[in-house]
Amino acid sequence: MTVISQITRPFNRLTQRVESLDFIAPLAIRLYLAPIFISAGWNKVTGFEDIVSWFGNSEWGLGLPMPTLMAVLVIIAELVGGFALLFGIGSRGFSVMLLVTMLVAMFSVHWENGWFAITPTDPETSIASVMNAINFWGSDASLANSYEASLRLDKAREILQTHGNYDWLTETGNFVILNNGIEFAVTYAIMLLVIIFYGGGRYVSLDYWLNPSSTKRHYGRR
Template sequence: MSRAVNWINKAQDGLQHFNVFDFLAPLAFRLYLAPIFIAVGWHKLNHFSDIVDWFRYSLELPMPELMAFLATSAELLGGLALLAGVAVRWAVIPLMITMLVAAVSAHWDNGWFAIAPSDADSSIANVFAVIGFPGAEQSLQNSMEVSNRLEAARGILGEHGNYDWLTEKGAFVVLNNGIEFSVTYFIMLMSLFFTGAGRFVSLDYWIGNRFRAGSDD
């Protein structure tokens, strides 16, 4: 037993050598999220009146002009902050709030999945169904319905359209528009809130070093 414990301790000590690469995880999150938020924020900026109307009439949000302005600012400026790695812990706060608002107002009623799974056997709802999670069985039933509809659509397109050309850039899916992406982005942003921008490849790191060096003088 003591030999196993010693081996585990040595393995743990060995893993400490990888700490020099700990900047890679926050860098990867930043580079993944930044283009998404910049693109979405830029789209909102260029179609601002349409976004206000969507917030007002479809989502029925209060103060739609203010909400649209806050969402646009958070996504565009927050995305740029993530890209540069500057004030990251501050920038992710409004982005997390935006993701929560989006999940509740635009996606909540559609359940979890962003794209409806058409194969019930590979759906993560199987795992939740085992423990009796609410809505899991309904999700599995929905997967079978989605599969039937996709098969019908493929049959129609195969008979009346150029199916190879239509699917050349990707397979057809049923958009579910659930909270999956919003929650995923929220979790990644929350991680950045606790870790910060990361070392070496961020302005936060170099600015922090400069101020610490100045305080030592």
């Protein structure tokens, strides 16, 4: 046995023990994403007419063809897909549908707003300041937006502190300026890719118990 193998042996043993718990990761992703998509789908059900109008209107909406059909498909993907992720049934198939939904949202709704979901209001601590050093696309505009957002947020706080009960207004959270960028959609898309490639996880998904051989192809026979 070589010196390197002797040194790495305890680490390899620990790795093997950790790998036996690999079902926790997809379970955590599913439990994280499920309520997000269930809530989004249910909101579209309760506001169905408004969603159809927004999907179909080209002036202030997305201008999509067949907006009613599109709304129904998104609701199926989000609401039904959310519950599918929760119970781990049809995990890969519904994750593909949800990934497509995220891609459409990214490019049709959020892309023009850049990366950030919440506008950073301190240019010095914004990641855009680092990206701007290498002339990354859109980083200069993001920095300028951060500066302008900071001015407006400070003014809003000043108004609220003068004319409103600011302590009550901020009791459960601070005020922010929504940027509505692609950040959250990209994050969800990456998490969905994990489910697409690795499934809902051993032991804790209905997919595993209905078709365990499918999971074994990815996790090995243990």
